[in-house]
Amino acid sequence: MKVVKIGGSVFKKENIINLAEFIVKNYEPYKTIIVVSALGRSPYPYSTDELINLFVEFKQNHSNGNNYLLDLSKSFVVSCGENIAAGLLSFAINYLNPEFKAIPLNAFQANIITTDNPIDSDIITIEIDNILRLLENKFTPVICGFQGVSKSGKLTILKRGGTDITAAFITKLMKANEIHIIKDVDGLKSAPPNIIPHCITIEKCNIDELAEATMNGNPVVNPEAINILQETNAKIIIKSIFSEKFTLSSKEIVPTQLVSNISNKDNITKFVIYLPSQMKNKTLVLDKVLKEIFENSISLDFINLDVFNNLASFIVNNNQVEKIKQILDNNQLHYKTMGRLSKVSIIGYNMRGKPGIMYRINKALLNEKISIIQAQDSHISISLLVPLKYLATTIKALHQEFFEDY
Structure with missing residues (x-):
């Protein structure tokens, strides 16, 4: 079993077919769980940042209500990006290879249970029965990251980077062998690319190095997600659809380089x-x-x-x-x-x-x-x-x- 998390930085309307081709080529039907972020980054219209800006602008002009209800409304608006991404990618995968039977799932359908706060909530658990049932019936789940459902049945959204956390939880609970994190960079870099343009893609690193890098500002993976993955035996592969290079990280790896990042x-x-x-x-x-x-x-x-x-x-x-x-x-x-x-x-x-x-x-x-x-x-x-x-x-x-x- 593999979990594939697709980041918003590579998820744009114009390359959804490219993403679907990448998945169809590299992964097996109903042996893969896909977790998606919202489409794109600001100023892309369906990105999380733009949806937040839309709500904030509307709230500033019309706000006069209960803060909790306002946050519930915000969670509905901001979570739309993941719904759109899951629906479009499922359609594209099925168009290219109907055997995948890709099916989009929101937080309610995937049973992602979180704390009660509508904004910046934390995942408590994921009740995986529905996901398992779909896999047994030869479907490939395409799950909305960043979303959750409170115990009282209300929609919530996680902290920023929440799709990484969703994918890490699913990896842990499904006992997946690997998690693949698809980004606009082809792995853990030796240094910030905006400062060292020709920095090196680190081929292998121990998961402790990856955890240390993310805690100290490297944005390649959410640090909370790495903490969750440290409780598993899953291999972490960070890659891009546009490059053959990638970074492999696990507990067992003893790297050859003195410094990794x-x-x-x-x-x-x-x-x-x-x-x-x-x-x-x-x-x-x-x-x-x-x-x-x-x-x-x-x-x-x-x-x-x-x-x-x-x-x-x-x-x-x-x-x-x-x-x-x-x-x-x-x-x-x-x-x-x-x-x-x-x-x-x-x-x-x-x-x-x-x-x-x-x-x-x-x-x-x-x-x-x-x-x-x-x-x-x-x-x-x-x-x-x-x-x-x-x-x-x-x-x-x-x-x-x-x-x-x-």
Whole structure:
């Protein structure tokens, strides 16, 4: 059994036949489950972004109602893109090869059960009986990703990247051998293509490397989907319909390359909190602050709690800055911020326990006269904070250092 997830970036009206030909050529009837995103990306008229814009524009001009009912209405509008995609692709597949008996399924028909919130809901489970019944009767399900149904029977939509999550859940529950993720890029790249135009497609990587890359800003797969797939034995294949290259990732793979990926997150702000030396119970004060940050669902990174030197620091995404300031002000804490930062992560399964990696990183950046603001490591990655204005230069220098002879 294979699950095939088709991303919106390759899903356009003008190439639906190409997608159908790709599926008919590469996959078997009723041994494949297809999960689709909405058609295209903005400004494509049926893309998720454009449907959101349509609703927001209408809401701004006419809003005067219950927020919950407004969100229910929004979920209906925004989920239309997946319905259109599933219907058109099913039609095209059956046109090319009637043996596939492709059948479109929305969230109700696929029994994708989610939390009750209409927007940004989470999948609880997928009741797969109907999917299994269709496969047994020689149908090929084409399932709408991004959609769900609450326990009370209302339509919901998932967080952005939700189609990856839908496909990962189906892979797990169906015990599929492989999940194929079809994108506009032909796999995991060695670095961001907008900075390194001729970056390398990594042929094989361990799933831990893929997880680390996605958590550190690489958009190739939703990081939550990778977390789900880490609970399975499925092979992950990331590919494009326009290229013979692809990336294969699994738990068993031990890659040959030292570094597999350089990822980045932009629009980062660093907070440094100065604790008064005379303050009593500093750890309790920090505990209170951290609890309030948690209660506001704010994720922190590069955390450094140094109460002996009366300091604490962390980084957050820029869209959380004002809320963090409010929390710190309410607790009467003195702090400073450093904005316009980027986080750059060097990721490699074979970096574990290997000496000299940080020396090579530092030397490569010193040659470009770039000073590292802060560094942090995990067992397979080293992350750096650098000024945003040096982001491209930093990635180019690191790519030259670690991929020159690839």
